[in-house]
Amino acid sequence: MSDKPHSPYRVVVSGETRSAPKHHAAAAARNTAPIIEVLRGILPEAGRALEVASGTGQHAAAFAEAFPGIDWQPSDQDAGARDSIAAWGAESGLGNLRMPLDLDVLRTGWADAIDGEFDLIVCINMIHISPWAACEGLMAGAVRMLPEGGLLYLYGPYRRDGEHTAPSNAAFDESLRGRNPAWGIRDMGEVAAVAGLHGMTLERTVAMPTNNFSLIFRKGAG
Numbered sequence: 001m002s003d004k005p006h007s008p009y010r011v012v013v014s015g016e017t018r019s020a021p022k023h024h025a026a027a028a029a030r031n032t033a034p035i036i037e038v039l040r041g042i043l044p045e046a047g048r049a050l051e052v053a054s055g056t057g058q059h060a061a062a063f064a065e066a067f068p069g070i071d072w073q074p075s076d077q078d079a080g081a082r083d084s085i086a087a088w089g090a091e092s093g094l095g096n097l098r099m100p101l102d103l104d105v106l107r108t109g110w111a112d113a114i115d116g117e118f119d120l121i122v123c124i125n126m127i128h129i130s131p132w133a134a135c136e137g138l139m140a141g142a143v144r145m146l147p148e149g150g151l152l153y154l155y156g157p158y159r160r161d162g163e164h165t166a167p168s169n170a171a172f173d174e175s176l177r178g179r180n181p182a183w184g185i186r187d188m189g190e191v192a193a194v195a196g197l198h199g200m201t202l203e204r205t206v207a208m209p210t211n212n213f214s215l216i217f218r219k220g221a222g
Helices: 026-040 058-066 079-092 132-145 167-179 188-197
Strands: 004-013 016-024 047-052 070-073 120-124 151-156 200-208 212-219
Touching: 016 026, 016 079, 026 058, 026 120, 026 151, 026 200, 026 212, 047 058, 058 070, 058 079, 058 120, 120 132, 132 188, 132 200, 151 200, 188 200, 188 212
Parallel strands: 047 070, 047 120, 120 151
Antiparallel strands: 004 016, 151 212, 200 212
16 A cells, blocks of 8 residues: 655644645545444544554544544554654644554564553554564554453454455465565464464454455453
């Protein structure tokens, strides 16, 4: 999924006011509404949510607007992405959308840098465009920040029982592995197994448009 510059906004980064490019991804524009519908069924009316690998920031701005009672914390390990997230936030003017954090799930102890607990952790279209260690790191950190009964929401393409769910996903998987052999569409069962090692249970799967899935994990369930 590629991002393209859309328009500049003035944001304050580390006390310095400067222009930041506001990026736009067509895939994020398409999947925002379906994801919101799933989140609407699992989010409390008030609470805290952390988004890991927020990318352009489109989702963060849309989610914060859709759920005004949720304090939304975006993050990304890429500085350019964080600038774009900040630009979307500046344009939105939403009081419940925080400045993005510099988080990398491949860093040991990455979750220890964040104060407090989150009712929900969201990660969209990350684990297939990253090494398998990113999935392991995400699970290890998520369980530290979620209270008992807290939720982890993943979105993206997945294999089921070792098989691709559509020919387009098989082609996408081949493309990903051609770009980086450590990338690739993950199997739901393997992701659920890693979650289980960290005390989380795959509670629900939801088929989404364009052969994607929502996976909803609960800490301490099962």
